[in-house]
Amino acid sequence: MSLVLIIDDDHQLCTSFSKLLLQEGYSTATAFSGTEGIEQAHIVNPDLIVLDIRLPDMSGIEVFEVLHAHYPKLPVIIITAFGNTETAIGAIQKGAYDFIYKPFDVPEMLQLVEKAIITGRCMSSLVEVNPGPENYSGREALVGSSRQMLEVYKAIGRVSSTNATVLIRGESGTGKELASRAIYNYSDRVDLPFMVVNCVAIPETLLESELFGYEKGTFTGATHRRLGKIEQARGGTVFLDEVGDMPLSIQAKLLRLLQENSIERLGGKEPIDVDVRIIAATNRDLEKAVREGKFREDLYYRLRVVSITMPPLRERKDDINILVTYLLARLTKEMAITSPGITSEAIAKLSRYDWPGNIRELSNTLKKTLIFNRGAPILAEDISFPSIIRPHDATGPAIAKTIQAWIRHVLKSGEHERSYDFCLDHIASVIIQEGLSMTKGNRSQAAKILGISRPTLHAKMEKYGIDQAVEQDD
Ligand SMILES: Nc1ncnc2c1ncn2[C@@H]1O[C@H](COP(=O)(O)OP(=O)(O)OP(=O)(O)O)[C@@H](O)[C@H]1O
Ligand SMILES: [Mg+2]
Structure with missing residues (x-):
């Protein structure tokens, strides 16, 4: 979970902005002066700082300079009043991520927060190339030995x-x-x-x-x-x-x-x-x-x-084994659970599929299985492929038929104790994924076309293990 540190002497703004961010799934810390802000930054190790340019004890720019010297890759969004634009531009030239006027527009601010955090993460988290399995846990890496x-x-x-x-x-x-x-x-x-x-x-x-x-x-x-x-x-x-x-x-x-x-x-x-x-x-x-x-x-x-x-996964299926080991290590670390293990039959089933969505699809499939399995070892029958409807399957009535056939298959196989919930959850997760893919991952727009609130969308994405970074939010 990303942590945002808000440095602003306006207590009310800190409280309401912090509440808003919590609703959006971030955690927050607040500081009401420059000195306190710098102290907090050392303690809480934030992913983003939102900094008011006018503070009681020192100028926001000074605070920015201190923080930037310590943490050059930490994104900082400056909040400024109209009169202070030049100073804010100066901060950008020195490396602040962006600035926004007070009082800020909430959707605009949320988009900025999300983009800044992604940028910060891209800059500071190292992507390793072909690391050994001892370095798999939680790290971002390009793996595969094909x-x-x-x-x-x-x-x-x-x-x-x-x-x-x-x-x-x-x-x-x-x-x-x-x-x-x-x-x-x-x-x-x-x-x-x-x-x-x-x-x-x-x-x-x-x-x-x-x-x-x-x-x-x-x-x-x-x-x-x-x-x-x-x-x-x-x-x-x-x-x-x-x-x-x-x-x-x-x-x-x-x-x-x-x-x-x-x-x-x-x-x-x-x-x-x-x-x-x-x-x-x-x-x-x-x-x-x-x-x-x-x-x-x-x-x-x-x-x-x-x-x-970059080769498609179907052309390097030998890598599926190593990718599964890597992805399970990374996902279980992210989800703070111990790896339940996976059978060789399950890996064989994963290797038979063609993965049109490549490694992202493999990762999402594993994440979903981990969530539905709740700690039980992953067996072949636990794995179902993400999209039950492919665009080329058909349209109109044929889609209903495809869904029916799939449901019948699940019920007949008797593999799931809670078949009803299982089918509903799967269909709901396809709807959420489609909403996101139609809007290229823009969550505000996706929530709008799905007719649900953004927090609900977040909650469902979390529940169904839909990759947070399907694509960047615009
Ligand atoms: N070789 C690999 N080893 C491990 N993980 C990988 C590998 N390639 C991709 N991934 C993982 O798959 C997901 C998608 O990767 P990435 O976003 O780089 O793909 P992309 O080609 O940019 O996709 P898109 O075209 O959809 O934007 C990420 O979670 C990434 O960590
Ligand atoms: Mg990409």
Whole structure:
């Protein structure tokens, strides 16, 4: 569970914001002065700090500087009043994650909190490459010893110490993000920021300002200058996730960045030199996108010079055994339970499946099984594959038939003492997963289309073991 430290002398704000965060599944700590805030940060080891710029004993900026010197990878969101914008921008230039005006808009703040925590985690948690089983517990790692994965490790080793732009390709859930973080971990820029921008979850104009920033007065609402993630990375690395979905107008700007190492803020008059390393990822067929005129050919050639392709799990089934051991170690640590063990028949059943959602799907399946099994060893019959309805199965009445057939199968097999609850839970978990996948993992939108509150959605995701990071929230 992520912990947010709120440093603000406004007791009421601390209390209500803290309550809100608790409802959203975070834990919190509060401090009412700068000195107390710094002390607390050392004690509670937060994942994010939300810091008021005006504090009774010292300025928020001073507090930020102290904290940033100690914990350079800890994200800090500054809360400021309108009059203090310049100071807040100064803090961003020094490495704060972002700022927001008081009184803040709750959904906007929650999105910011979530993004900041993800960014912080990406920067500070090391992704190991091919560690031994003694290092599996709770760590993030790329595991697998198949020939295909050994090629991937070699490629990561070759590119990480260079400044080359890297394109990571592969189907959904194959570990593209993990590979990008491994490259960052082993690069010379490891002490500098790692900024993630998801090109698909954001509308075009927002994506442009997210990447390149804007000048004050460029459009209605641009009340101050805003730095984009590329500038904010301050010489570090920017991970452009789903680059294949980037709109053409922004592709042009990206090409220019890659060729000339400069960007222009929206409404800016001068190009700004930047030194940033770009890692891009996509699950799209870029060649097809080029043929269809959706992806610039020149950018395609520029990006593909150094590329790494993550193999789908069905092509490296030898790795399933080792992946299951790793994932069980990681999941049980996360869930604070002891590993119940798994039979070889269960592993054989996992190896027969084709895993269209790759390792993410394998991980979700194991998590769900651990939850439903409540500590009992995992047998073959405990494993059911996540989506009972695949898009190509059929539509309309055929879907009902598929569900009926599946329910009949469960009832007939007599494998589950609580068959009724088991079927209901499975169907409910498919509905939640579909809601999330329709909205690319945006939980607020998913809750809306499902007609449930965000906390309810969270609770259900937790209950059914649906990966919290299905995709990044926009
Ligand atoms: N080789 C691997 N070893 C261990 N875990 C892995 C491996 N590859 C992926 N995972 C795990 O699978 C999940 C998905 O990985 P990741 O997010 O990197 O995939 P992705 O390719 O970026 O997917 P998408 O295209 O859907 O964004 C994560 O929980 C990650 O830790
Ligand atoms: Mg990804």
